[in-house]
Amino acid sequence: MSTAEDVTGPYDVIVRADADTVDQLGQLVVAKIQNVEGITRTLTCPVVHL
Template sequence: MQAYVLIQTEIGYSLKVLPALREVSHVKRADGVIGPYDIVALVDSSDIDGIGKVVVESIQIIPGVTRTLTCPLTEII
């Protein structure tokens, strides 16, 4: 299962958060974006609980991260 995680950071922290985020084992990609969120990360895990664990235990603890929004991918079109 995969999910996009939208991440807000403290002002001036995006460039510090990105390298740390890219070191998280289940983060497949992380990119800076413009808008209400500063970074979008693609997270991969075996199930939704695993994704939640990655977000809470590995992403939200990175210094400078202030808020996350997890958007699980779906096959429904």
């Protein structure tokens, strides 16, 4: 993970994570982030450079 920031609004934290592929990003979210105690759900929004 590169950064994590506390935010106000509908979300508690925004994490910016780096991965080489979307599959690796999904594995990171499932293996590391969703296993943190207290996290009940996540929303992943990949950055797309057009």
